Amino acid sequence: MFIIDAIESLQAAMDIFEERNQAVNGWHRRRMARIRDVIGPAPRDLPRQVRHERINVDEDHLSFMSNDQNKVGLYVAAKPLSPENYYFEIEIVDTGAISAIGIGLVPYKYPMDSQPGWRQFSVGYHADDGQLFKASGFGRPFGAKCNIGDRMGCGVKFKKSEEDRQQVEQAVQVFFTRNGQEVGTVTVPNPPGGLYPAVGMHSDGEEVRLILDAEWQYEELMHMAVDSGEEEWLRLHDIKLNGMTLEYSGRGKSIHDVGLAQAKYPLDTKNHYFEIEIVDPGENCYIAIGVARRNYPKDRHPGWNKGSIAYHADDGKIFVGSGIGDPFGPRCQKGDVMGCGIMFPPDYDSEVDSDLSPDETEESQERVVDHDNLYNPETDSEDDDWANYVNKEPETGTKVQIFFTQNGKIIGYKNVTIPKGGFYPTVGMLSSCEKVRVDLRPLTG
Missing domain, CATH: 2.60.120.920 (SPRY domain)
Incomplete structure (x- = not known):
């Protein structure tokens, strides 16, 4: 009986305590509302301080x-x-x-x-x-x-x-x-x-x-990412476009089966960098990222022919207008992000390189010499053509630095002459099932 009375007394005390809390809280809320009416907004709504x-x-x-x-x-x-x-x-x-x-x-x-x-x-x-x-x-x-x-x-x-x-x-x-x-x-x-x-x-x-009161007049953004992606590409050879993903669709049987994707617009001082992410390395990961002249041969990896430079995922080599690559960076695999960009001179004038030379045609380009023994010249005339190209006087034009990245880190630079018409973002593939996701403007949204 004593225990039951104690429990009932304790329950009554708890009920009284709860009622008092509710009353106090209600009073507190009403009082704070009146205080806010007098002194204005809460401190977090006041002007910030430096x-x-x-x-x-x-x-x-x-x-x-x-x-x-x-x-x-x-x-x-x-x-x-x-x-x-x-x-x-x-x-x-x-x-x-x-x-x-x-x-x-x-x-x-x-x-x-x-x-x-x-x-x-x-x-x-x-x-x-x-x-x-x-x-x-x-x-x-x-x-x-x-x-x-x-x-x-x-x-x-x-x-x-x-x-x-x-x-x-x-x-x-x-x-x-x-x-x-x-x-x-x-x-x-x-x-x-x-x-x-x-x-x-x-x-x-x-x-x-x-x-803090500096003035600047900006123009509306003219180049925004296009959801379909189709309007971004000048040409796609043996490569299918699925949104922003490029998929190799060639035979992948010989050196002549290169698939090439070239963007519609060249890199410039406002859009000077682009990236690809390797979604599927395919059979051999013969994936290359680089820049090339507008009329670059459609069945050549970027970097193999005149007017191009590229970083290749399968061997980590860099190719600069030649079928023979030089060690440059790490090999790349599924999930890696490869980037390519141009460091323009501070006083660069794009108008200087805006027009294509009349003699810049696909038929005038030299042959590929070698790519890890995948292709070899069979005649002396081809050797002579290559030797003539190698011994040519260097072209005149604007010197720029081409840089490449892997997963956001710069792995190296190359000094090259920008061709007439500019350098266009270019991606190459050469083995079945290769697939990459492209971001032509990672720095502009």
Whole structure:
């Protein structure tokens, strides 16, 4: 009987406690509502403050502060970019020890020990290597390196119509500039709260001038990815297109059965890099990525003939207008991403290389000499033709650097002369079941 009475008393006490909690909570909610009515929005809705760690701020000058932990210094502006204020710049005053200066966009609560672009929802263009970092600690080739006196800019190409602006964009086009010239664009997610201007530094002596009110007039994006992919290709020989995937459809029996895919537009200063992902290496992984002149022979791997250069997956060799390759990088297999791009000179004028020479015809091209003994000349005349080509005087034209990547890392460069008409993204295949996924503009969305 005593135990039953104790349990009933305890239950009654618990009921009273619960009723009191509900009353207190209700009072608290009503009181907080009245307080908000008086003092305005909650602190998280108030205007943001500038955030910076290991960065000294002297009016519009930012400089790196040395620290024992060797941590990155970061500055994050107080306001996100908006359709009314969509662009900012920095001018490099001093590159310091290693020029580890980055400009980009980050969420407001971004970690203060990371460069722009290293973490989620961020993107950055870095001065020391000219690479673009997008939510990753691994960069991609993007633009030229920057030095003292160079201006680096960053902005967002917001939708222009008022109707479109009523809805928050889930993803935005971020563009970067160097000395008043657009370097390129990249699509990034637009986090809640928007993207804030950010500047990162990481070596003694680095200093920049921040220009948050810089002006820039951008044009609407003209080249967007096409879902079907068909409009992106100038020609497809023994290669089928399935969306953005290329599939080899040739016989794959001899050296003459090369399948070639060539893009419709040449690489230029705004779209200077493309990638392929090996979806299926097929029987032998005779897959090649490179650039070639517009009228390149349709049944030749890129790199084998004049006016082309390519990196081959099966042996990791590079071929520069020759059937004989040189060791260059690692072999590639299923899942690997191979990239090819051009580093144009800062003063490059595309008009110089815009017109094809009248004598540049397929019939005038030299024969392939060798590709791991797959093809060998059978007559002395073919040997003579090849010797004549090898001994020719070098062509006159703009010198550029062609670079290749594997899984986002640069594996090497080659200096070549760009042909009249430009260099076109080109992919070659030569064994059954080979399949690659292509991204002609990985840096522009």
